[in-house]
Amino acid sequence: MNKYTEFLEKYLGTIQYGWSKNENDQKLPFKIVKYAGGPFPGTVSYSTLGLSNENLTSIVSGKQIRQELIFNAYASFGDNNIPGILQQIGQLALKNKRAYLRGDVIGPNGKIFDNSDLEALYITSPVYFTDEFFTFDIDNKTAIIQAWVIPITSQEADFIKKYGWDKFEDMLVDINPDLIDFNRLSIV
Incomplete structure (x- = not known):
């Protein structure tokens, strides 16, 4: 097992299973x-796992970034659309050769889950984990960044576009919603 997989399992638990093909x-x-x-x-x-094999570009700095996308859910939720969501946005990153940055919003594109008002995805640091989980140093020059993917409402996506991600994250700190509850109400 490689060191990066060991690093992931240290924070996320043992790998249970995975997907290497899409629904087609x-x-x-x-x-x-x-x-x-x-x-x-x-x-x-x-x-x-493996998205970080490709260098992606920051549209802000032009810097080359290696990253993996992280998604959290309640165990009782089941897999539902989660693998497909990560497949789609991972493939979009590769197609555009563009890294996801903190504050990026993907969508809204309609309901992500049945019986949920969440319609977009928000990218941020995985703050539900310790700071040591944010990056994995491959060597002195190269690191893999963990980007947390959070489902959000269309109202929250509009708020971020209008007022900026920093104001949205201030609201997250103040209100402290359960970002793993996919039935949660909008905070704006």
Whole structure:
């Protein structure tokens, strides 16, 4: 097992299983894996694995970034659309050769889950984990960044576009919503 996989399992729990093909049975350039643990009891985590093999570009700095995408859910939620979400946005990053940055919003594109008002995705640092989880140093020059993917409402997506991600994250700190509850109401 490589050191990066050991690093992920240290924070997310043992890999349970994964997906290497999409729903059309086409092989993906990276895997989606499900871990036994998450940031809190009763939660699980998912991530891309292998997305970081490609350098992606920051549209802000032009810097080359290697990253993996992290998604958390309650274990009782089941897999539902989660692997497909990570597959789609991972493939979009590769197609555009663009890294996701803190504050990026993907969508809204309609309901992400049945019986939920969440319609967009928000990218941020995985703050439900310790700071040591944010990056994995491959060597002195190269690191893999963990980017947390959070489902949000269309109202929250509009707020971020209008007022900026920093104001949205200030609201998250003040209100402290359960970002793993996919039935949660909008905070704006």
